Amino acid sequence: MQHFPIFLNLRGAHVVIGGGGDAAFAKLRLLLKTEARITLCAPAFLPEISAFRPRVTLVRRPLLGCDLHGARLVYAATEDDAEDARIRVIGQQAGVLVNVVDNLAASEFITPAIVDRDPVVVAIGTEGAAPVLARKIKARLESELPAELGTLARIGKGFRAMAEHLPKGAARRDFWAEFYDRAGPSALAAGEDAVRETLDTLLSRHLAKDPAPGHVDFVSAGPGDPELLTLKARKLLDRADVVIHDRLVSIGILELVRREAQIIGVGKEGYGPSASQSDINTLLVNHAAQGAHVVRLKGGDASIFGRLDEETHALDAAGIGWQVIPGVTSASAAAAGLGQSLTRRGRNRDLRLVTAHDMQGFAEADWRALAAPGAITALYMGKRAARFVQGRLLMHGASPNMDVAIVESASCPDETRLQTTLNDLPHAAAKLRGPAIILLGLSPRRAQQTQTETELAL
Numbered sequence: 001m002q003h004f005p006i007f008l009n010l011r012g013a014h015v016v017i018g019g020g021g022d023a024a025f026a027k028l029r030l031l032l033k034t035e036a037r038i039t040l041c042a043p044a045f046l047p048e049i050s051a052f053r054p055r056v057t058l059v060r061r062p063l064l065g066c067d068l069h070g071a072r073l074v075y076a077a078t079e080d081d082a083e084d085a086r087i088r089v090i091g092q093q094a095g096v097l098v099n100v101v102d103n104l105a106a107s108e109f110i111t112p113a114i115v116d117r118d119p120v121v122v123a124i125g126t127e128g129a130a131p132v133l134a135r136k137i138k139a140r141l142e143s144e145l146p147a148e149l150g151t152l153a154r155i156g157k158g159f160r161a162m163a164e165h166l167p168k169g170a171a172r173r174d175f176w177a178e179f180y181d182r183a184g185p186s187a188l189a190a191g192e193d194a195v196r197e198t199l200d201t202l203l204s205r206h207l208a209k210d211p212a213p214g215h216v217d218f219v220s221a222g223p224g225d226p227e228l229l230t231l232k233a234r235k236l237l238d239r240a241d242v243v244i245h246d247r248l249v250s251i252g253i254l255e256l257v258r259r260e261a262q263i264i265g266v267g268k269e270g271y272g273p274s275a276s277q278s279d280i281n282t283l284l285v286n287h288a289a290q291g292a293h294v295v296r297l298k299g300g301d302a303s304i305f306g307r308l309d310e311e312t313h314a315l316d317a318a319g320i321g322w323q324v325i326p327g328v329t330s331a332s333a334a335a336a337g338l339g340q341s342l343t344r345r346g347r348n349r350d351l352r353l354v355t356a357h358d359m360q361g362f363a364e365a366d367w368r369a370l371a372a373p374g375a376i377t378a379l380y381m382g383k384r385a386a387r388f389v390q391g392r393l394l395m396h397g398a399s400p401n402m403d404v405a406i407v408e409s410a411s412c413p414d415e416t417r418l419q420t421t422l423n424d425l426p427h428a429a430a431k432l433r434g435p436a437i438i439l440l441g442l443s444p445r446r447a448q449q450t451q452t453e454t455e456l457a458l
């Protein structure tokens with residue numbers, strides 16, 4: 001990020017625009033939304049600009065250094081490159097931040113695209129990379145943010161001191177969430193006074209409530225792509241006080257967590273004995289016991305090889321409430337990446353999700369069933385156990401030519417798909433770097449096409 005977004009307080013500040021034509025007028029219109037003192041300097045002005053006198057001061061000559069005394073910002077908007085460059089130098093000499101219209105390289109600050117629901121203001125910038133994209137985002141936000149949002153926020157702002165009677169944290173947040181999500185918008189139809197009355201009633205109701213007890217949401221983070229989160233997961237990430245996440249949860253997903261939330265990475269490996277499990281249980285219990293809304297974020301689906309039960313038992317023992325939000329497991333994402341079905345009529349009527357690891361090390365499975373022709377198995381945490389699995393399957397009659405598909409970092413930008421056979425599985429697994437699902441019995445879609453068509457026709 002080269003340009004850091006900030007909101008500058010322009011109340012009473014002096015802003016100078018060099019220019020009197022269309023470019024100057026465009027900036028003026030934006031600046032008129034603020035409470036800045038605005039001066040324009042140019043030999044001539046559009047009548048639309050002159051119409052704003054006396055709100056703005058017009059100086060009928062080119063901008064000079066003395067115009068910038070005490071100024072906060074200066075815009076070079078003369079539509080003449082040489083003149084803009086001259087203003088830029090004057091601005092820099094005066095120590096005032098300069099924006100040269102349509103000249104990113106020459107500007108010290110840039111004005112973002114703005115969605116204005118004052119006091120709610122959304123600023124969109126692409127650092128000059130994609131103005132068209134900025135306009136598209138703006139159009140989308142304009143249509144998504146109701147026009148009355150500003151009115152609600154303004155009335156809400158006036159009520160903030162009252163809302164401080166509620167305990168800080170979840171209780172206060174729930175109050176405001178109810179106001180902005182439901183109570184506020186429906187009251188506004190009857191006018192601003194109705195909104196103020198609603199705030200009073202809502203506050204009394206929330207003050208009468210017992211403080212919300214802490215609880216834990218086990219949220220499935222999916223295989224990595226933030227768009228594979230459920231809507232429920234998104235909402236909970238947005239409300240969490242504390243987020244405790246595993247190593248496999250992607251940065252893109254952590255970026256969706258509420259900004260004020262405390263984020264704790266517990267770095268638990270997805271396999272093998274984990275010394276920190278009891279520490280994790282203690283963390284969950286302690287935070288929830290203090291009344292926090294805790295999100296325990298687990299990769300893929302929380303209920304699959306996620307050691308969910310150890311944690312839910314600990315919470316039950318401490319009398320803390322919890323719920324599980326299901327999600328997309330990595331085997332589903334891997335199959336989607338391959339364009340394959342995990343079950344198919346005529347091929348396999350069951351699907352096994354298997355881990356080759358347990359607390360003691362390599363784990364046994366129903367190898368005979370896994371080795372049977374047509375069987376499909378999604379092997380989790382299989383990288384290190386590849387040779388062990390291969391040995392067991394061959395011992396139980398599997399063909400060395402059994403198809404094996406491997407999907408590494410499924411759904412992530414670096415997703416890789418690999419096709420191999422049981423014979424070559426250890427060799428292929430040795431090359432893996434990221435998390436991988438090994439799909440025993442699956443082959444590339446194209447090779448299977450004819451076979452599938454024959455089977456489906458039966």
Ligand code: SAH
Nearest residue numbers: 270300301329330380381409410435436437
């Ligand atoms: N609860 C998770 C599984 C946790 S066990 C789920 O439902 O997916 C950790 C194992 O999941 C990893 O060793 C790997 O086998 C698999 N895994 C997790 N994320 C993955 C991804 N993006 N691509 C491929 N495999 C993944």
